[in-house]
Amino acid sequence: MEPRVSFITLGVADLATSLSFYRDILGLVPHKVLPEVVFFNLGSIRLALFPRDLLAADAGVADDGGGFRGVALAHNVRSPAEVDQLLARASDKLGRLIKSGRPTSWGGYAGYFADPDGHLWEVAWNPEFEII
Structure with a gap:
C-alpha cells in the first residue's frame, strides 16, 4: 500500500445540517454536492459527508452509533x-x-x-x- 489518505468520509445523521456546518460555519467550499453525498477538497485529501445509514450499509456493518470511535x-x-x-x-x-x-x-x-x-x-x- 502506498502511504496516502485520499478521502475521509464522515457518516452524518442529516446531510443538510452537516453541509451547513462545514460550509457556513467552518468555511469549507463544497467541491461537489449530490443528493446523497457532499465532497470538499482539503488539499490533497477530500472530505466526504455521507448519510450514516447509507455509509454503514455500503460497508456492510451495523449502524449502531456506539460511543467514542477512537478517532x-x-x-x-x-x-x-x-x-x-x-x-x-x-x-x-x-x-x-x-x-x-x-x-x-x-x-x-x-x-x-x-x-x-x-x-x-x-x-x-x-x-x-x-x-x-
Whole structure:
C-alpha cells in the first residue's frame, strides 16, 4: 500500500445540517454536492459527508452509533489565537465545544470541538509543524 489518505468520509445523521456546518460555519467550499453525498477538497485529501445509514450499509456493518470511535481529525492553525477563534466559531452554532484551547505537554496549544454528529476535531497550533 502506498502511504496516502485520499478521502475521509464522515457518516452524518442529516446531510443538510452537516453541509451547513462545514460550509457556513467552518468555511469549507463544497467541491461537489449530490443528493446523497457532499465532497470538499482539503488539499490533497477530500472530505466526504455521507448519510450514516447509507455509509454503514455500503460497508456492510451495523449502524449502531456506539460511543467514542477512537478517532479524531485534526486541523492545524498558525497561532494559539486562531485555535480559540475556530473553536468559538465551530461551537457557536451547530457544533459543540469539547475542550477549550490550552497549552499542551508538547509545547503547542490545542482544543477540541465536535461536529453535529459528534465527530471530534482537534484544532492545534504546533510550533514544530509549518503550515504548508
